Amino acid sequence: MTHITSMLETHPNDTSGLDVQKLAACIEACFQCAQTCTACADACLGEEMVTELRNCIRLNLDCADVCTATGHLLSRRTGSNLATVKAALEACRIACAACAAECEQHAEMHEHCRVCAEACRRCEQACADLLAVIG
Amino acid sequence: MTHITSMLETHPNDTSGLDVQKLAACIEACFQCAQTCTACADACLGEEMVTELRNCIRLNLDCADVCTATGHLLSRRTGSNLATVKAALEACRIACAACAAECEQHAEMHEHCRVCAEACRRCEQACADLLAVIG
Amino acid sequence: MTHITSMLETHPNDTSGLDVQKLAACIEACFQCAQTCTACADACLGEEMVTELRNCIRLNLDCADVCTATGHLLSRRTGSNLATVKAALEACRIACAACAAECEQHAEMHEHCRVCAEACRRCEQACADLLAVIG
């Protein structure tokens, strides 16, 4: 997470009133979840039982899109856009929860779904934690 | 919009119970708004008075990110992911409203902000219309 | 394409020495191809014979990613970044050609692949046309 906190701390806006740790944790979780969901969609697509993993692939792709957007929004601090940031965090929390719930159903059979479910749950929690501190 | 409706109508899922017109309109509005906001951020950056357009640039970039993600989500119909789609539409509606309100303040001085505000308002409305029919 | 040309013409950089028509056509083709490929990946995923469409889905998703990035790059005119723009156009041309060739093999059986192949060929050509004028 070093590069994320470095960028937060070297931004011209000062960090007073900012929970740098929770923000950095959420940015990191969004980017990790986007990568993991992209990879899980592809791994599911490569499985023999792909027909049973269709909804998993769809939720993976949706989750990757929302996490990518949210990670970008959270990386910006110039000006203010609180209403949008909160709505994006809420959408991200929901996308991660939906994808995690589906991946968990395949976690015993497919190790990539187990790893992905964990990344989704971590990002869901990080979004909830950040929402709690930004009101 | 021809390519968008063509893809909706040739999808293996049938279109009964789907408001193809409102969905296609919203997909088109998301992609147009993403392009317009990306271009408006760049046009603002090129203006002499860029220091007064900082928040406009930031809202433009956030709006482009959310519209891109939402346009991708809406382009998928396999399986179901209603909670995420609704939350993304809500975030998109809010991002477009925030960006439109800012661009409108610069619309008399900067024609690109006037064009962008229109694209944002159109997308805000398209998201609201689609949310109304999908409950 | 109205919103694309409007944004090009209202940018603070003047348009002398710029082939507005070819640039606007390429931006439009990139966004249309990104949308169509995203939808085609999902339509293929929903087909009974999904196992035979795996590579098509993968090429669709890759093409959508590259077209989205290229469409964003082309929407910017502030400063200059010619080497990157040319390399992105070349990557986009190649991604579209690869996806088109695959979709064309399924075009008789799946109408969405036929529509998608056309969008990819149009974008491939638009990238080649723009590369030809920007040297």
Next chain:
Amino acid sequence: MTHITSMLETHPNDTSGLDVQKLAACIEACFQCAQTCTACADACLGEEMVTELRNCIRLNLDCADVCTATGHLLSRRTGSNLATVKAALEACRIACAACAAECEQHAEMHEHCRVCAEACRRCEQACADLLAVIG
């Protein structure tokens, strides 16, 4: 990088003939560079001397777009799309080099540009290293 290698190793395609370490390093570098460039564009925008940082912001945004797309492509292994992957890596290498060269000019004055230049150089090298092994 744990989540990236976990996803590569749990994919149904086996990893024989794959340089997992170089691929994982490149995926990680792409996502880190995308995040860092997004943050650097925003930090530059917040600086008093923003008018002198315009080209830096533009190169940052372009680099973030290309790195995001390349990171997604590299996360897929189903089927094959070697020509596109190579062209995307080449575009990513060029985008990172251009952004690094610009950020390095501001590195003494702006710490965020110094951090960003390092992320860009790391990603440029990771792309070159991966291109060298995939031929």
